[in-house]
Amino acid sequence: MKKLKSLLPSKSNHKPTTTTQASPPSTHDLPPNKPKSACFLLIGGGSRGAALANAINTATNGVLVSIADPDPGRRLDIGRRYVWGKDNSKKEGQEFAGWREFIEWESARRRRESVSKDGGGDDNGAALSQNQVETEMTEPKSDIVTIDAVIIATPDRTHLEIVAALAPLGLHIMCEKPLATSLTDCLEISRSLGANLRGGEESGHPSLFGIGHVMRYTPINQLVHRLIYEEDAIGDIVAVEHTENVGWWHFAHSYVRGNWRNQATSGPTLLTKSCHDIDFLMWLLCSPTNPDGKQRKPHTPSTVASFGALTHFKRARKPLAAGTATNCLSCPAEDTCHFSAKKIYLDTGLRMGLGGWPVNVVVPEIEDLFDEGGMKRGEEVLLQRLGEDHTADTPKDVREGRQWYGRCVYESDNNVCDDQTVHIAWEDDTVTLEGGESVTRPAKSATFHMTAFADGVCTKRTRILGTKGEIERRGGVLAVCDFRTGQFYEKKPGPSFGGHGGGDYGLMRAFVDGVDAVRNRGMGVHEAQEKFIGCTVEDIVRSHAMVFAAEEARTSNRIVDWGEWWKRNVLEFDTVGTFLEENSGIHIPVK
Incomplete structure (x- = not known):
């Protein structure tokens, strides 16, 4: 039986002592120069x-x-x-x-x-x-x-x-x-x-x-940013429409049965799944637009509103035919339910040879099992894991402390939104440049939609409307319309390798290059942070804060004033002592 492909490739940093082709020297054996x-x-x-x-x-x-x-x-x-x-x-x-x-x-x-x-x-x-x-x-x-x-x-x-x-x-x-x-x-x-x-x-x-906001570093989003801020392809942004399709079975796996199902133990979906989408919007719309490229005060939002709820994955939506069953393997309606754990992990996953994620999340040792006993042994252990369930007598810490991948999606302890919309608005903002000239950054808005109910897993739809044109993402290609010429044309990014549309590779390249610049080229940390990482700690906190402000808007059913919210929740934040001083108990010598 052919071994399932692992999530991880077999390549390592360990270099053989002999090779038939040229390869870079190992880290511990570099030439002196x-x-x-x-x-x-x-x-x-x-x-x-x-x-x-x-x-x-x-x-x-x-x-x-x-x-x-x-x-x-x-x-x-x-x-x-x-x-x-x-x-x-x-x-x-x-x-x-x-x-x-x-x-x-x-x-x-x-x-x-x-x-x-x-x-x-x-x-x-x-x-x-x-x-x-x-x-x-x-x-x-x-x-x-x-x-x-x-x-x-x-x-x-x-x-x-x-x-x-x-x-x-x-x-x-x-x-x-x-x-x-x-x-x-x-x-x-x-x-x-x-x-x-x-x-x-x-x-x-x-x-x-x-x-790890990978969306900043994907080739296609880097191209979007260049088209807007370097090539002036669509003029000033008026509005952005952005959708995150989580995927129906992916949502069931991660946000109903998995680690991120309950806000008390993991946080809201807007944070755990879509904080990088919110960061993408903040990156596009808060970024300074100065032609000299120097960092300026960001154009911050004026208001935020949000609407959403747990609409489907709850007991009230459970099919009547399922009766009192709490686990897919004992459910009389299992064969007609597309959320069946058996269908997702065994029929579509293991038996179709897809392997890797998400099967290896349920059974991390799946490849070793294949080595030991082939497909039969893999199926036995997978079904055993899917059959595990909790009851009313299961201690809370046990129930919350692990994942129940065979659990009925309508009987889980999940409470996070499965469909949510966020609307962020910016007002006109006038800034003074170094030479004394005043420039007005115009009003704009962004609408974000996160939904579980889509076929594509972690797919994106983005449309950016500007004063001189529009950009629409169509798969891996950008369709651009220039109002000035009436022409439509396509822009293709460079090749995308690795996970998250090339975002994983882009993220680590940026970080490693930044570390290398500071370590080996004498670049200052502030310059390397700006040049390679592309965002400051303030930027990172701001995009996360927008998530929490949107959640406050959703749960309170009101429009949140961003400036007042930021002042009250961030600028006035104060505690006695730091977390490190109070909790670590570890004295660390400075390098």
């Missing part, structure tokens, strides 16, 4: 972490040198594919059982380095005893990795604690979206990074910070 490639730690080896590991390995000159994850199986899988290779010849610092273990190890490594350079004294300048010196210097330094940057791909609710603990290390950080699951946590993260949310000043963070 060539700068060493930037080295990265991945925190979180799940499906998203694996995709980013693949992007680093495939699309950049960076090197993934370490993995931190509490699951030994995930560490081994990522390690063999991307870090130390199939021969399992690990170096110290290439594997950690979690981010806390990495911080403790990195702190000790820096103490050893300090002792080696200074001959004694800790990071506070206090003298070390002879025993301490000997202890700190016992480990060999030649076989220890050095990490320049960290990729965080852990569950959303853990981001605050991890970023706040990492920030004092001075490492460059890229965090998967969303930044956090609450506005308070987003603001605490920005505080830990030393960001100034009032504008006009640079962030106090000494290193780069990126966010």
Whole structure:
């Protein structure tokens, strides 16, 4: 039986000692005159972490040198594919059982380095005893990795604690979206990074910070941005219409049965699924339009409104024929229900040889099972997992702490919107340029629609209406109409490789290139943040804040005044002490 294709390719950063064709030298064996490639730690080896590991390995000159994850199986899988290779010849610092273990190890490594350079004294300048010196210097330094940057791909609710603990290390950080699951946590993260949310000043963070808003980095959206702001293809934007089609079975998998089904444990769908769509709109419409390319005060919105609800995936919509069944495998209506877990994961997934996601989310060890017993063994374990269910007696922490992929979609504990619309409006805004000239940025609007009820999985529809023309996204092509000439023409972006329409590769290329510019080319952090990452911490917080403002508008059934909301919820945000000081309990020597 042919083995199912894995979500992860077999390529790794481990270089064979002999080869028949030219290949780039490994990070640890570069020619003396060539700068060493930037080295990265991945925190979180799940499906998203694996995709980013693949992007680093495939699309950049960076090197993934370490993995931190509490699951030994995930560490081994990522390690063999991307870090130390199939021969399992690990170096110290290439594997950690979690981010806390990495911080403790990195702190000790820096103490050893300090002792080696200074001959004694800790990071506070206090003298070390002879025993301490000997202890700190016992480990060999030649076989220890050095990490320049960290990729965080852990569950959303853990981001605050991890970023706040990492920030004092001075490492460059890229965090998967969303930044956090609450506005308070987003603001605490920005505080830990030393960001100034009032504008006009640079962030106090000494290193780069990126966010996994992949839509900024796809070839097609980069082309949209160029057409509007560099080629003046459609004049001033008047309105943007943008739709995110989640996909009917994808929504059932991730937002009814899966990790992101309940707002209390994961956040609203607008955050967990569509924060990158909101960021895309904010990127297009808040971006300065100055021809000199210099960053100016962004054109911020005036109002936001939102409408949406959980419309379908609830008990009231359950087919009568299903009776009291709570699991697809015991449901009398299973054969007529298109949301049947058996149809999605077994019939359409496993038996059609699609493999990978989402089957390997239900059964992570599916490929090993195929190696052991072929299709029959894979089916047995898959059906066993789908048959697992919770009852009224199941403890709440158990029920909420895992996913139930065989659960009836009308009997789950999901409560997030399956259809939602957001409308954002901008008013005329007059700004004064450096020479004293006043320029008015005209009013405009954006309408976003997120829906579960579409055939395409994570497909987009975008239409941008301007004063001189319009742009419509048609699959992977942009159709442009020029009002001035009456001509229609198509614009095609460059090739899109990797996940999210090339966004994964684009994101990691931007981050790795930024780290390399700071590390090897002497570029300042502020310049590299602007040139490569393309957004500041303030921009990242603003797009997340728009999600929370839209949710407030939806749940309160009112139009939210953005300026007043930002002032009240962001600028006036204040707490006593920082999260790091109160909660980490870890003293970290500065690099």
